[in-house]
Amino acid sequence: MEKQGRSEMEIIRSESHSYIKLLKVNREHLVTHVRNTQCLLDNLLQNEYFSAEDVEIVCACPTQPDKVRRILDLVQSKGEEVSEFFLYVLQRLTDAYVDLRPWLSEISFSPSQLIQSKAVVNTDPVSRYSQKLRQQLGRDSKFVLCYAQKEELLLEEMYTDTVVELVDFGNESLGSLGSLACLLDPSTGVLNEQGETIFIFGDAGVGKSMLLQRLQSLWAAGQLDAELRFFFHFRCRTFSCFKESASLCLQDLLFKHYCYPEQDPEEVFAFLLRFPHTALFTFDGLDELHSDFDLSGEPDTSSPWEPAHPLVLLANLLSGKLLKGAHKLLTARTGVEIPRHLLWKKVLLRGFSPSHLRAYAGRMFPERAVRQRLLDQLEANANLFSLCAVPLFCWIIFRCFQHFYDTFDGFLQLPDRTVTLTDVFLLVTEVHLNRTQPTSLVQQNTRSQTETFRAGRGTLHSLGQVAHRGMEKSFFVFSQEEVQASEVQEGDLQLGFLRAVPELGLGGDQQSYEFFHLTLQAFFAAFFLVVDDKVGTRELLCFFQEWAPHGEAAAASCCPRFLPIQCLRGRGLAGEDPFKNKDHFHFTNLFLCGLLSKDKQKLLRHLVPAATLRRKRRALWAYLFASLRSHLKHLPRVRSGGFSQVQAMPTFIWMLRCIYETQSEKVGQLAARGICANYIKLTFCNVCSADCSALSFVLHHFRKRLALDLDNNNLNDYGVRELQPCFSRLTVIRLSVNQITDSGVKVLCEELTKYKILTFLGLYNNQITDVGARYIARILDECTGLTHLKNVLPKVSEHQPWRSLAMLPW
Incomplete structure (x- = not known):
């Protein structure tokens, strides 16, 4: 019947172009699908097509369909122009009349110049709410609050892109992300079509929150997918503020605890439930929730009206049991995993590349001479340069140097020694x-x-x-x-x-x-x-318990008998509990080692009694050495090719970071004595280039020859350079599936041909070209003991003579 009415409508329009007849033919279709009459009344009244009395007549109707019928009667009675304007309002206000989009497209409605000159106001509750969200997010994301909260800087002027990669379930790269808009692109990087969540992860300070702020800014400016009408941003840690007895429905969470619609909240929520794909949710910092929160352990709820604890709502939003089809972005620190069935995409933030760092320096230091001087000194200070790969630390370092520059009349000098x-x-x-x-124009702080x-x-x-x-x-x-x-x-x-x-x-x-x-x-x-002064040895070392899984028996060699601290072994699988790898504890331990290092005693002896410092230092070093030995001793061991091989865990990397933070050669030597294996496998441990400094700090004290496997990590050329002190010991070096370029291979060539003890070299799946292939050929030529080479080089030119050499899967 409806098809027959539409065919009649097409005949009528083609013959007379009568909008009145068009409305008559499609009257019931319009009565069924026009849900918002207020928008029509507001525009008809504003353009003086309706009088106040007409509006009162319509509003007196008892039901919504009756109101639509009365509006149609009045519109048709007022002639063709009013009927045409009625259709124009339906066409312009797509949010208000979303159900009429197919029909409007089918009739190919094209308003006249006269009608197009008429003003159309959007008083639709959904559109008004969407606009309110844009205004709120635009305001909230416009500025970046600086560290000391002394100033706010425009996000647009300070935001710098970082290295963002799509990865698979095993965190192997699927390629770089072209732009933030590609996060929502269904054609790239999708791991699970049934998943609901885009999981963004990276180290602390790498820029996860800043990326979300940039995303908010783009949406507020209308530069993301036009279909996205709603953007809800939550920080996960705020869910911890709710009491255990708290209970609220999804509508209250979104409206009362985020942004409340100015009119008709029920209509706005109904639209959201009907069209969940028009909403984007971002949840920042999953790792900052209570440690007992488990995404897969929360009760299920699929009713948007049923009250539940906010954490239950969060878990069910991410799983798709609530608002299935909505876009959800979730961030967390590296080491936190979520169930695979929740994942739609995984995205890894790697921080600043050298080019990103230069771009960021240009924003922070517009004066070219100052900027170049800073960059030159950063490149000369390898450890600081490595820290600057993390945007947060880079910003802190830049601000400190800016402080020195302003305070000391343009003096800008980085310390020569290693900076931790x-x-x-x-x-x-x-x-x-x-x-x-107090500051003075003539006297500086001394x-x-x-x-x-x-x-x-x-x-x-x-x-x-x-x-x-x-x-x-x-x-x-x-x-x-x-x-x-x-x-x-x-x-x-x-x-x-x-x-x-x-x-x-x-x-x-x-x-x-x-x-x-x-x-x-x-x-x-x-x-x-x-x-x-009141902190005893037990409390001093309490966070080191996070190095060991619960249930391990304490060993007497690890620490004094009265300490309830467990000996260290490798962690279980990440999927068991996403919060067992707690970086906030690891960072506390790292800073504890740094503050109790010998170098910091000159400062701390003015703050802490000398006897207290000695007691705490002795307890920390004793525990640190024993735990490193225990960690390696209890790892599964394999005898292979004359080596005693262990697969170390990310905990081992944190141990080395803590030892490196002390900057004590004596501590490094003692730690090296505790290494009871000569083949250390660190695959898939998220080892970054800065960690190579910590590895070298300990391993160059190892007296025997050593094999080191760093496949499938996050190493670049800087990491290779930092391994230089170790090459005199390494007979096996595996660096496959990293980001090493020709410059890194050059360093390898210089070092490996110096000692000529190499038997195995792995460089598979890096960024090596013809230039790097020449260096590899030299390594093969001079290191006569080299019997295994894993080195598939896709970037080597086909016509080069060493192409066949580079492709050998030795």
Whole structure:
């Protein structure tokens, strides 16, 4: 019947172009699918096609279909122009009349110039809400709040792209992401068609939150998929603010705790339920939820109206049981895994490449001479250059050097010695403590670092107490009472280490606070453990328990008998519990090692009694050495090719990072003695180039020849250079599936031909071209003991004479 009506409509239009007849023929179709009458009335009234009395007549109708019929009667009675304008409003306001899109396309409605000149106002609740969301997100994402909260910088001026890769379930690269818009592209990188979640992961500070802020900014500016009408952004840590007894429905979570529609919330929510694909959800920081939260263990709920705990709503949104078809982006730190059936895509953030770093330096230092001087010195300081691959640390380092440049009349000099992460955060702390001092146009601050920390000891102790209490419970958001209980003063909050939580309403009426970044909280927690006189050996080492899975028996060799700390073994599979790999604990341990290093005693002896420092240092070193030995001793061991081979775990990398943070050769030597295997396999451990510095720091003290397998990690040419101290020991070196280029192969050639002890070289699936193939040919020629070469080089030219050599799967 409807098809017959439409064919009659086409005949009528072709003969007379009568819009009145068009409305008559399709009357019931319009009555059925026009759900919003208010928009029609507002536009007809504004353009004086309807009078106030007409509007009253329509509003007096008892039901929505009756209102549509009355509007059609009035429109048709007023002539062709009004009927044409009626159709024009339906065409322009696509959100309000989404069900009529196919029909409008079918009739090929084309308004006249007169009608097109008429103003159409969009009072549709869905459109109004979408516009409100755009305004809110545009406002929230426009500026980047700087570390000390002293200034805000435009995101557009400061945002710099990073290396973003699509990866498979095993985290092997599927190629770089062309743009942020490609995150939602169904044609690339899809791992599971039934999955609902785009999982974005990377190390702490690599730019996950900044990427989401950029995504918000693009959507607010209308530069993402036009079909996306809603954008809901949540930080996972705020779900921890809800009480255990909290219960609310999905509509309340979205509207009352994010952004409330100005009109007809029921209609807006109904639209969202009908068209979930028009919504984009982002959840930032899954790893910052309570440690007992398990995505696969939460109760199921598929009803959007059924009240449930917010964490249950989160789990069911990610699984697709709620709002199936909506786009969901979830971020977490490296090491956190989510069930595969939830995944639609996996995206790995790798940080700044050298070109990205130069671009970022250009934004931070517009003056060319200053920028070039900084970059030259960074390249001369390998460890700082490596730290700058992480955008957060890069920004902190740049800001500190900017402070030096402004303070010392243009002096900008990087330290010659190795700079650790602890050095950087001590420098950050010193800079911001000094900002509280009165300034003068003629007299600059002359306080030494020791004087600055001694003057700010009370402030640092209070902040450290807040950080430590949070670490103990894996809390990252603090109530006003918790902050006050640690005696944090109002002036301490102005330093910028703590900031007010943007999401209001989740924790009640009072203000809540958080540290600027997880690594900063870890630093202050470690500082508290060092400087607080009441912290005993048990409490000092408590976070090292995260190096071992629960249930392991403590060994007497690891630590004193009264310490309930377990000996270390490899972790279980990541899928068992996504929160067993807790980087916030690892960073606390790292800073603890840095602060208790010999180099920092000159500073700390003014803050801590000498006897207390000695006691804490002895306890830490004893535990560190014993745990490294225990970790390797208990790993599964394989005898192969004359080697005693162990597959080390990411925990081993954290141990080496902690040892490296001490910058003590004696500590490195003692650690090397604890290595009880001569083939160390570190595949799939997310080893980055900076970790090669830590590897070399320990392994170059190893007295015997050694095999090292670093396949399937995140190493570049800088990492190869950092391994140079080890090459005199290495007979097997595997570096396949990394990002090594010809420059890295050149370093390998120079080092390996110097010692000529190599028997196995793996360079499969890197970025090596004809130039690198020449170096490999030289290695083959001079290292006569080389019996195995894994080196498929897709970028080597077909016509080059070493092509056949490069393709050999030795």
